[in-house]
Amino acid sequence: MLQIRHNRLQVLGGLTAPSATFGKQPMPELLAADMPRVLIVDDDTTMLIALSRMLNGRFAVQVARTGQDGLRLARLDPPDLVMLDVEMPGLGGHEVCAQLKQDPSTSDVPVLFLTANADEASELRALDSGGADFLAKPPRAAIVKARVGNLVRMKRLADRLRREAVTDGLTGLANRARLDEVLQVEWLRTLRNSKPLAVMMVDVDHFKAYNDHHGHQAGDDALREVAAALKSVARRPADLVARYGGEEFTFVLPETDLEGACTVAQSVLAAVSMAQVPHGASSVADHLTVSIGLSSLNSAQAGPALRTADSASPPDQSPADAAALLRCADMALYSAKSNGRNQAWYKVLGSQAAVAVGMNTAHKADSKPKGPA
Numbered sequence: 001m002l003q004i005r006h007n008r009l010q011v012l013g014g015l016t017a018p019s020a021t022f023g024k025q026p027m028p029e030l031l032a033a034d035m036p037r038v039l040i041v042d043d044d045t046t047m048l049i050a051l052s053r054m055l056n057g058r059f060a061v062q063v064a065r066t067g068q069d070g071l072r073l074a075r076l077d078p079p080d081l082v083m084l085d086v087e088m089p090g091l092g093g094h095e096v097c098a099q100l101k102q103d104p105s106t107s108d109v110p111v112l113f114l115t116a117n118a119d120e121a122s123e124l125r126a127l128d129s130g131g132a133d134f135l136a137k138p139p140r141a142a143i144v145k146a147r148v149g150n151l152v153r154m155k156r157l158a159d160r161l162r163r164e165a166v167t168d169g170l171t172g173l174a175n176r177a178r179l180d181e182v183l184q185v186e187w188l189r190t191l192r193n194s195k196p197l198a199v200m201m202v203d204v205d206h207f208k209a210y211n212d213h214h215g216h217q218a219g220d221d222a223l224r225e226v227a228a229a230l231k232s233v234a235r236r237p238a239d240l241v242a243r244y245g246g247e248e249f250t251f252v253l254p255e256t257d258l259e260g261a262c263t264v265a266q267s268v269l270a271a272v273s274m275a276q277v278p279h280g281a282s283s284v285a286d287h288l289t290v291s292i293g294l295s296s297l298n299s300a301q302a303g304p305a306l307r308t309a310d311s312a313s314p315p316d317q318s319p320a321d322a323a324a325l326l327r328c329a330d331m332a333l334y335s336a337k338s339n340g341r342n343q344a345w346y347k348v349l350g351s352q353a354a355v356a357v358g359m360n361t362a363h364k365a366d367s368k369p370k371g372p373a
């Protein structure tokens with residue numbers, strides 16, 4: 001039933017389920033999607049079996065017999081908890097824990113130490129090396145379940161808080177804090193790798209009028225629809241679409257040149273139009289539309305652009321930076337608005353003027369613009 005291969009064994013879903021044994025067909029999809037995952041690392045196979053049995057049913061258990069294998073498995077797919085034997089030949093538990101804590105991909109995974117040496121000094125050392133808790137061998141089932149349960153609950157809560165800290169509550173898109181962080185990272189990466197970077201500001205047209213006409217609740221629903229349409233366009237893994245604030249959204253498109261960004265902008269105009277969210281008070285169309293301003297930084301421009309403030313902005317002595325790229329996109333957005341909305345304009349960082357990307361696609365034939373552009 002339990003097979004050991006290459007000095008490690010892997011148990012998915014518990015030791016007693018035949019489908020869960022390593023070497024047969026492991027079927028992760030059979031696991032409850034949110035079953036907490038526990039990785040046990042111990043050189044003693046009897047201990048691995050005993051601990052796995054204790055956790056079976058409530059946790060998806062994976063095991064490793066060496067510190068090296070434990071580290072490798074943890075990095076491959078970080079679990080919710082690592083149970084770590086202190087005394088192992090080769091890489092010992094303290095060293096494994098220290099390495100897990102140094103690696104950003106595993107640093108948030110709590111470590112529960114197991115040791116036969118339950119004295120004060122070894123308990124302190126375990127905690128000093130970054131361990132979250134400590135269990136004396138031989139382990140007792142009730143205590144193991146309680147400690148593992150507590151640590152996993154805290155880990156999941158911390159994960160949720162981390163997720164919520166970077167997510168916009170209304171739309172589920174990345175929030176402003178996440179946008180700032182990603183933009184800064186991508187800006188620096190662009191300068192380092194000499195790859196282009198594009199950003200795009202997307203602003204819903206006549207949204208105040210939408211709220212006034214359809215109600216604030218419908219306004220919230222409409223923003224969710226727009227967010228879904230934008231999300232469907234940002235397809236590359238590195239693309240980010242965030243809610244900048246209110247009815248404004250921002251795309252960060254790494255390794256995307258001006259031409260690529262213009263294509264994305266046209267897809268955004270089309271996707272929002274196709275969502276066909278009725279807008280009973282727009283001068284532009286009978287459905288919700290957006291205006292877009294985009295800007296790009298090409299690798300060849302990275303040098304000069306870094307030294308020159310945007311030439312069209314008011315006198316500004318500060319060097320160009322990621323924020324300057326956003327400001328530049330915002331100026332292009334202003335042009336898109338003042339030229340009739342439901343269109344995209346671009347402005348290259350350091351250039352004088354914005355240029356139209358797309359044509360108006362859905363003007364109401366009989367409508368006059370309402371209010372100032």
Ligand code: GH3
Nearest residue numbers: 203204205206207208209211216219220246247337
């Ligand atoms: P323009 O075409 O020039 O962009 O006009 P606009 O009416 O869209 O722009 P304005 O800045 O005048 O108004 C933005 C509106 O967006 C006003 C505000 O009430 C609404 N808004 C911002 N955030 C939310 C939100 O979370 N929910 C709802 N329902 N409305 C919001």
Ligand code: MG
Nearest residue numbers: 043085087088
């Ligand atoms: Mg041992």
Ligand code: MG
Nearest residue numbers: 203246247248
């Ligand atoms: Mg706005």
Ligand code: MG
Nearest residue numbers: 203204205206
């Ligand atoms: Mg608006």
